[in-house]
Structures are given as structure tokens and as C-alpha cells.
Amino acid sequence: NGDWLGTLATDRNGNSYVTNGSLAELSKIGPNGGPAIYSVTGGAFDEYWSVQFNCDQTKLVVGGTRLAPFSGRIFDINANNGSVISNI
Secondary structure, three states, rough: OOOOOEEEEEOOOOOOEEHHHHOOOEEEEEOOOOOOOOOOOOOOOOEEEEEEEOOOOOOEEEEEEEEEEEEEEEEOOOOOOOEEEOOO
């Protein structure tokens, strides 16, 4: 109902990160599936689209947009709890 799948990325430990692009939601699913380790919502005017890790997987970065005012964004995400550390 108006939600758009963003993307899916899996880290070396088997954790999967899934974004809901249009609502800026991020879920972390453990390697055995089951309930989400966390499922968090970003800012009201944000969208989460592309999930990436840096080369040693110490950073989780989500590419997206901010709708008001409209601009592209890079969200630095805390992989342990899904909170936004910073965005540019």
C-alpha cells in the first residue's frame, strides 16, 4: 500500500539489512531468519534506498533522499541498533 522495497544487503556474519525506501525503514534480520533484530524508522521526510558496507564492514551506509527540501543523502547508520549517526 504505497511502500517501495529499497534493497537488501548481507554482511559477512550473515545478517541481512533490508530497506523500505519510501518510508525510510531499516530492518536487520539475523542469519537464522526469524524476528527482526531491529526494525527502525528514519526521519519523516527521508527515504532509504541503497545499502552498502565499507570494505572492512565497519560502517553501514544507506543512500537515499530527503524530501523537504529535496536532496540526495548518504546516511551513516549504526549497524548495532539502526540509528542514524550522521547524514550528508
